[in-house]
Amino acid sequence: MEKAGIYIHVPFCVRKCPYCDFYSVPYDPALAARYTEAVCAQMQLAPRVQADTVYFGGGTPSLLDPALIARMLEAAAQRFVLSEDCEVTLEMNPATCTAEKLRALRAAGINRLSIGVQSTDDAVLRQIGRLHDRQGALDTIALAAACGFENISADVMLALPQESEAALMKTIRELCALPVTHLSAYLLKIMPGTPFAAHRPDGIPDDDDQAALYEKSCALLDRCGFVQYEISNFSRGGRYPSRHNLKYWHCAPYYGFGAAAHSSVGGKLYSFPRSIDRYLETFGGSGCPAGLDAAFCAPLNLETELSAQDFIMLSLRLTAGLDLDELERRFDYRFPPETLRRLDVYARAGLCERQGRRLWLTRRGMLVSNALLAEIL
Ligand code: SF4
Structure with a gap:
């Protein structure tokens, strides 16, 4: 069975970054300790399945006392059957960052860091x-390597306000020269409800310039030995893709814990509301877990069922592309002849390629993936 x-x-x-719409509240150590216990309580509801990745995302997981991270990892190890080579990532x-914290995280079992650099x-x-x-x-990356982290990812944002192309290329070059094994490069998106949406900063490149920055970033990463495996993700020598994030793109099962966390279980997608108060009410009480034993999905909101469209959309984010046999096996779905004809047109235009039962987008296709997907879904 597929590991979760x-x-x-x-x-x-x-404090909140003005472009960010991830769910987070101001850090409060006492609240973080209560929250940790609630996460451990929620873990008791999960079925005892095999898992080979753990990912602490946020928010800012590196704000927490490493003892709390260790506590959640222990709870995960007690509830799940974690594989020996489990990838355990923490966003930092x-x-x-301090050397002491890095050493404590390493001792707790974190073996991969995802560091939010964004720009240098x-x-x-x-x-x-x-x-x-x-x-x-730069110091954080060097310190992480010195503290024994061998798998370090860096996040970079593209098309930032007032950032020249030269500054972006310098950022990428500098990171590639450091002991970074993986790089995520996402275009800045102005999300509704954020301060950047209310007051759009000057100097954000237009769509054409963004596309050019993306292509130049990809080309530089190629030259630096990073292999693209997803629209926005690159791994050094192709050896360090994020095993956890691949689960999302492969529509594999995952169990989410915490406020605003999403889960994919039994072909259905669930989420918990973006509210710490609701989360503590649900999982922070004393008797709750025992009463809800082995009912992981019961307290969650059912969002939707995983569909063939989701599978197509997520697979085509990957350079490995879409396996048409798997699409048929898992979702009993075949592209109608009209769509196949359209895909042939896109292939002639250099936007996608097809070999046997596999279909993937070229880099140019990835740039217009939203429009292309809208046409074929
Ligand atoms: S989650 Fe990251 S990007 Fe968002 S506000 Fe917190 S530190 Fe900033």
């Missing part, structure tokens, strides 16, 4: 409200 992933949402930040904000240009970092500066980001 475990996602733990840590919804605390020092450079502003929260101090003016750009200030513009997007980040707490760290260029030196802080």
